[in-house]
Amino acid sequence: MIEVEGMKDEGKKPQGNNKDEGILNFCSNNYLGLSSHPEVINAGKKALDDYGAGVSSVRFICGTQTIHTELESKIARFHEREDAILYPSCFDANAGLFEAFLTPDDCIFSDELNHASIIDGIRLCKARKFRYKHRNMEDLATKLSECGDSRLRLIVTDGAFSMDGNVAPLDLICRLANDYNALVMVDDCHATGFLGKTGRGTEEHFNLMPGAVDIINSTLGKALGGASGGYTTGPIELVHLLRQRARPYLFSNSLPPPVVACASKVFDLLMGADGFTEKIRENTTRFRSKMTEAGFTISGDAHHPICPVMLGDARLAAVFADEMLDRGIYVISFSYPVVPKDKARIRVQMSASHRFEDIDRTIEAFTQVGKRLGVIE
Ligand SMILES: Cc1ncc(COP(=O)(O)O)c(C=O)c1O
Incomplete structure (x- = not known):
């Protein structure tokens, strides 16, 4: 209870x-139920003693402690990706991503019911924007076919849509991405930790290989301890670029140590035992x-x-x-x-x-x- x-x-x-x-x-x-897990709480308390209440800085000045980089490594390992970058929230991860790597020569395709933070993030970028009908692959294919000559094509979807509790057809999306040489980004806030056999999220839910999706954004504020924080995980080149260009990463404070330590303990638990x-x-x-x-x-x-x-x-x-x-x-x-x-x-x-x-x-x-x-x- x-x-x-x-x-x-x-x-x-x-x-x-x-x-x-x-x-x-x-x-x-x-x-x-991990926000009240005793080991998670103790990890947060210990981090307060060991690292202080906060770092009073953004990451690239003096806001990176060992626990921040350790957590980024754990996130990448959990998702079987090359690297990961932390943000103050997943709202920020979504706000930072698209502007940082899409240009006016690119096209972005977004499910019409994607989360508000994706919509706002897309507004900030200069790519050509397409909104496809909710989970409608025919409409997505039509829109993809209009953009064959663009430099880059990125399909963006919530993994699970929070108002309806329904899951994006990621298997079909990945197939279309393959057909049209597009990248796929998934916001797995309502999937990470619990969807799929071992909680790896929507990709695992559809039995897709890790890496079938190019970019995953997710939150630490729901299944993963419930405090706050978000991240992007994917190719190392992308993560390096985000560290140089993503504005919420560059211009907003680092996650406080207790929050980092709680999330880090959650990943230890999830990677240390089956059955969660x-x-x-x-x-x-x-x-x-x-x-x-x-x-x-x-x-x-x-x-x-x-x-x-x-x-x-x-x-x-x-x-x-x-x-x-x-x-x-x-x-x-x-x-x-x-x-x-x-x-x-x-x-x-x-x-x-x-x-x-x-x-x-x-x-x-x-x-x-x-x-x-x-x-x-
Ligand atoms: C699909 C989705 N994306 C992003 C967010 C934002 O997450 P955060 O609370 O970490 O900013 C939420 C939170 O409600 C969400 O449901």
């Missing part, structure tokens, strides 16, 4: 029979199948721990989420403009830290509220 802080500030308290059980958090990106992805997979299957049996519509990929409970009406979704909190379950409703009109939902996120009894309690609460509000019979 994950205790939710700050509820009192919002004047919201669980009611009903669950007062003694605390509030269950089902809306966090703490996919592997099993519990979240079991939890996802349990929630999705039991909720479907109860009569709810859960969208997204069957394997993804983002489980959007589709409700349609925005007001209904908001009331539903409030009533869930009254029953001790913390979930959030999403409605227009965050998702399309009449596609309001409650986005439930599974974590490996949820016990089966937590999941069953949540399904029971969904069932009670669903019946009360006429969503299910």
Whole structure:
């Protein structure tokens, strides 16, 4: 169970029979439950003592400590890439990447539902820009075929799309990239650590060889400890170029030592033992199948721990989420403009830290509220 802080500030308290059980958090990106892992916490505390609270500098002045370069090496090793570069966040990794290496002679192809940070990053670059229809390979192929004479072609996609919990068809994207001699960049924020057999992300989910995707951007702020930080991993030449040119890397402070040490411990854990992805997979299957049996519509990929409970009406979704909190379950409703009109939902996120009894309690609460509000019979 994950205790939710700050509820009192919002004047919201669980009611009903669950007062003694605390509030269950089902809306966090703490996919592997590692933000409260004792070894991760201890690593952060030790780094505070050993390296201080912060470095008061950007990386290239005096902001690079051994732990920063060690973490970059671990990230590259985890993904089986040549090198990696850390940023203060993945938002920054996406903001820094495209401007640094694309020119007006290049073309960039971006899924229309890519994350806001990708959209902003692409705005900053001078390449010709194409937005292809969401996960639509026909449209992507058409757009690629218009750019045969460009210097470089880069396809950019979220690995998993966070509003819907669906996964980009990376196998097909890589095939198209091959056909059209294009590069592929994936933002794996909602995949790294847990998607694929050993948590290597969307590439592994599709059984693609490491390196099938040219560039991976991801975050340390979700499954990988949940603090903050982001990175790009890929070819060494690209990483060298980013160290020279990526503006959020050059002009923003280094990650603080405790944050670096926590993430570094997470990579040690993930690379040191198997089985980290099993519990979240079991939890996802349990929630999705039991909720479907109860009569709810859960969208997204069957394997993804983002489980959007589709409700349609925005007001209904908001009331539903409030009533869930009254029953001790913390979930959030999403409605227009965050998702399309009449596609309001409650986005439930599974974590490996949820016990089966937590999941069953949540399904029971969904069932009670669903019946009360006429969503299910
Ligand atoms: C797909 C995607 N990319 C990038 C980000 C930004 O990550 P960070 O919190 O590390 O800036 C997020 C965070 O919500 C995300 O979901």
